[in-house]
Amino acid sequence: MTAIDPDSLSAAEAREARKARLFTRINKADSWFKVLGLSFMTPLLKAAAGDNPKAQLKEVWLLLGVPVLAICCFLALWANLAPKVQTSLGAVPGPAQVWEQAENLHADAQRENQKEADFYQRQEERNAKLEASGKSDKVKWRDYTGKPTYYDQIWTSIQTVFFGFLLATVVAVPLGILAGLSRVGDAALNPIIQIFKPVSPLAWLPIVTMIVSATYTTNDGLFTKSFLISAITVTLCSLWPTLINTALGVASIDKDLINVSKVLKMNTWTKITKLVLPSALPLIFTGLRLSLGVGWMVLIAAEMLAQNPGLGKFVWDEFQNGSSQSLAKIMVAVFTIGIIGFLLDRLMFALQSLFTFSNNR
């Protein structure tokens, strides 16, 4: 008969417990990997921890290998086909030329930042001299007015889209709640939604431009006119998904839950805050994600015409410029727009995961 050493048994148990804790941590991290678009990390970590490495590596191949391979195929196809397409500005740039222009834009930005730093340093030195020689009245502080860098333009676009998106949310969520809670509200809003939802940003832009120009007459306000025009156009085009999803989320609340609110004699405000909003939040966030996506797409067109100094204006200026590098720079902007769009969606998904419930959370 074989005797079992209790020490080795407890060591094995401790090992198993450690392994179980590790897998619990990996599973917890998985939801965040999904949010960040790094789903492939979970099977990698599981394989490293010794959980059926063969099956896990198959999963890694599916989640990481296949997408990387697809991107490589796309780049190869692009590199081969691009030189064959001739335009008025020469051949369509391939991946190498686009990468080169991305580096150039980065170098330009660094040079511009250096210029700005030098300008402020010179200004400080000059003003210090004036103060030292008792000419304080001659001291002047001026803002640097050099051209915005590529990163400045990206930042302007992000600020604009968020301002427009915020306005859209402030308008759409209350209206959506109204439409979801009241049949009269729904009947009133439905035709307006159906009529205005398909309208293109290019149709809104002239109207918005006229109204902003007529009402926003100050030149030293908090926002520039071009910023407001772009942001309001984003608002008008992006509020519909949030409005529709909020109304749907509110309207599809379990009728028995509404009865609970009646039995508990909840007032309207309590009903909205304690029942309606939390219950509708998953759908509201779906609407917000869609709205932000639409807003980002609309923004580029709006900036082109409103001349808001963001990515849209950058694309337009390069198109007008017509130099041999313009197409490559426009393509850099296209990739930038795509990557930022993806990151904005991930950001909204992360917020959705934080603030809403699901059946397993």
Add this chain to the structure above:
Amino acid sequence: MSTAHPAVLTADHARVVYNEDTDRPVEAVRDITLELHRGEILALVGPSGCGKTTLFNAIAGLIPLQGGQVTVGGTKVEQATGHVGYMLQKDLLLPWRSVIDNITLGLEIRGCPRAEARVKAQDLIDRYGLSGFERSKPSGLSGGMRQRAALMRTLAFNPDVILLDEPFSALDFQTRILLQADVKRIIREEGRSVILITHDIGEAISMANRIVVLTNRPATVKSIYETPWGVEDVDPVAVRDRPEYQQLFSTIWQELELTPRH
């Protein structure tokens, strides 16, 4: 017997008609008069679709009466604020709230300070077997635990009358029997007055002090039976073995005319 206690809820010639203003009105409840006494469990049984839930909703003040009235503690139920607690076969726990936050919901709405509400909720949790699950979301609980949490939410709100509309029907048989015993014990300990709507004659007999048998739609009171169990008979499983149980079951079964046709 239960009749010695004062009535906490009275339905007086209650009548409910749907689509009354149309040319095809549907009378769901006709001329129902009944009393619920303090500390009593009153069961309503009747054929499927007879209007039990309609009557339940009228008693809860969720739908208007077309005739008669329902009063809770002398106040018309439509005006009664928080006199009635409500529990269905769906537990209706809010999925975004933890168990303890679900239980405190009614108290929060009444303006009870959060800390005080949590103390009350924790007391119920400790007494009635949900310790350790305070922070869990409803999705992490079994069906029986969810119904128990729903009952605690109803109890925490401290209503004069608790309405139970087939609260166990969505559960498997074993859980249902165990939960019936739990609920009966909890209700007795808390000294609550309860109206229980059920399809299950056995459930009605083993849990209730009195059983009201309703007719087919439009629902009217066909007969009322008193169950022979004393205060000590809180175990719905044990009473099922008694001859009185079998006898009452047969009587109500025949009364409901549920015998299969050949």
